[in-house]
Amino acid sequence: MSSDSTRGGESVRQDQTDQDAGTGEAMVRVDGLKKYFSSSSGMFGGVTVDTSTFPPIRVEREPVKAVDDVSFDIREGETLGLVGESGCGKSTLGRTILRLLTPTDGNIYYKGRNLAELSGSDLREMRSDIQMIFQDPQSSLDPRMRVGDIVEEPMNAHGMLDAEGREDRAKMLLEKVGLDPHHYNRFPHAFSGGQRQRINLARALSVDPDFIVCDEPVSALDVSIQAQVLNTMEELQDEFGLTYLFIAHDLSVIRHISDRVAVMYLGNIVELAEKEELFENPAHPYTQALLESIPVPDPRESETRGVLEGEVPSPTNPPSGCRFRTRCPKLIAPETYDLTDREWDDVRRFTRAVERHTFDTAPAADLRATFFERGVPGGEAGAIVEEAIDLVASDTADGDGKHTDDRMKWDEATSLLVGSFAEASICARERPAYEVEPEYGDGRHVSACHLHQ
Numbered sequence: 411m412s413s414d415s416t417r418g419g420e421s422v423r424q425d426q427t428d429q430d431a432g433t434g435e436a437m438v439r440v441d442g443l444k445k446y447f448s449s450s451s452g453m454f455g456g457v458t459v460d461t462s463t464f465p466p467i468r469v470e471r472e473p474v475k476a477v478d479d480v481s482f483d484i485r486e487g488e489t490l491g492l493v494g495e496s497g498c499g500k501s502t503l504g505r506t507i508l509r510l511l512t513p514t515d516g517n518i519y520y521k522g523r524n525l526a527e528l529s530g531s532d533l534r535e536m537r538s539d540i541q542m543i544f545q546d547p548q549s550s551l552d553p554r555m556r557v558g559d560i561v562e563e564p565m566n567a568h569g570m571l572d573a574e575g576r577e578d579r580a581k582m583l584l585e586k587v588g589l590d591p592h593h594y595n596r597f598p599h600a601f602s603g604g605q606r607q608r609i610n611l612a613r614a615l616s617v618d619p620d621f622i623v624c625d626e627p628v629s630a631l632d633v634s635i636q637a638q639v640l641n642t643m644e645e646l647q648d649e650f651g652l653t654y655l656f657i658a659h660d661l662s663v664i665r666h667i668s669d670r671v672a673v674m675y676l677g678n679i680v681e682l683a684e685k686e687e688l689f690e691n692p693a694h695p696y697t698q699a700l701l702e703s704i705p706v707p708d709p710r711e712s713e714t715r716g717v718l719e720g721e722v723p724s725p726t727n728p729p730s731g732c733r734f735r736t737r738c739p740k741l742i743a744p745e746t747y748d749l750t751d752r753e754w755d756d757v758r759r760f761t762r763a764v765e766r767h768t769f770d771t772a773p774a775a776d777l778r779a780t781f782f783e784r785g786v787p788g789g790e791a792g793a794i795v796e797e798a799i800d801l802v803a804s805d806t807a808d809g810d811g812k813h814t815d816d817r818m819k820w821d822e823a824t825s826l827l828v829g830s831f832a833e834a835s836i837c838a839r840e841r842p843a844y845e846v847e848p849e850y851g852d853g854r855h856v857s858a859c860h861l862h863q
């Protein structure tokens with residue numbers, strides 16, 4: 411069993427006391443799991459177009475760190491929601507747990523057996539117990555096959571029952587998932603999107619699995635249909651004693667279906683807690699930003715609130731320390747400078763603006779007035795800020811006394827500010843993971859953020 415490393419420096423681990431928290435024993439235990447893709451395995455073979463270089467093409471040699479040291483438990487009978495922005499590694503994590511992808515490192519214990527070490531017939535045997543449902547019910551059903559054959563296919567593959575037994579079971583399952591068993595001979599095109607996802611459910615259930623990874627199973631459906639399918643999934647969970655890992659980017663779907671929620675960002679789990687605890691008392695700035703960017707239902711407020719700033723960094727070269735730090739509105743000030751919270755806010759805002767080149771060059775006094783309304787801080791931090799202002803202002807010695815947008819000077823100012831401030835923060839220096847006192851429920855609440863140190 412892995413150590414409780416929530417005092418910092420390691421991934422969020424939930425594996426020890428989870429079993430005391432009520433909902434049941436751990437059915438799946440993921441421990442230090444990594445899945446790296448060699449860059450050449452991507453769609454463009456690791457070739458990236460970068461117009462800032464000559465020639466404007468770069469060949470990436472570093473691997474894509476899609477899942478990078480992830481540890482957590484899934485308890486028997488629960489639904490663990492897995493949420494995060496597109497590209498943060500949710501699908502890769504789900505597929506690696508099921509061993510559809512080979513892990514780069516780490517262990518996946520399923521009912522005590524390490525799936526990471528299984529291969530050949532042992533792995534095939536295990537596969538009937540663990541199933542996956544995908545997002546797109548259209549493309550995951552063979553249009554030339556009848557519904558009955560689709561549902562029976564996994565039973566055939568695992569040599570389950572005789573032909574009559576398989577047909578009976580398929581019809582029984584069609585009814586259980588809310589379809590008419592008389593539609594056994596129909597083709598998929600005769601069904602709506604929601605009904606097709608129900609066919610997928612019947613298919614996954616045919617081999618009597620205990621654990622199902624559901625990868626965005628309702629994302630392609632109309633909102634009105636989503637709740638119906640989710641309700642059916644909950645009923646099936648109770649009736650068949652299923653455990654779900656439920657992947658979604660939609661927080662309202664996650665809130666509907668989950669018992670606990672894991673939040674993923676750029677290959678890491680950054681927060682894990684019981685559902686109510688997570689939604690009512692989000693601890694990680696990334697979770698807070700995700701929750702704040704849920705569109706407001708009020709039609710007068712068409713804007714989304716607190717939308718996340720900037721782009722998700724590349725998983726080939728993720729930021730050191732906390733991966734969210736490059737976008738985090740709560741980046742911690744380096745202890746080497748004596749800055750008030752307001753001064754640090756200004757310094758951080760200025761650093762970001764220079765880094766992203768979000769303003770045009772202007773006289774130094776104007777830049778000071780725009781970014782440091784309350785005055786440039788004193789001391790060493792202030793001297794660094796002044797040096798950066800010199801580099802990007804239009805009327806200073808470094809700015810050559812004329813309006814200039816010399817890219818090299820902006821780059822120099824960026825490395826000065828980022829190197830002196832952002833990179834010097836504890837957020838850049840150490841990988842965080844701390845346990846937070848839960849306010850709702852009695853489960854553990856883990857958040858990978860130095861703010862909780």
Ligand SMILES: Nc1ncnc2c1ncn2[C@@H]1O[C@H](COP(=O)(O)OP(=O)(O)OP(=O)(O)O)[C@@H](O)[C@H]1O
Binds near residue numbers: 447476725
């Ligand atoms: N076969 C592959 N080869 C190379 N890179 C890959 C491969 N599969 C996924 N990736 C990369 O791994 C990262 C994680 O992708 P993944 O699909 O797991 O994210 P996700 O959170 O499920 O996103 P989405 O919600 O858009 O499906 C992305 O940067 C993606 O481009």
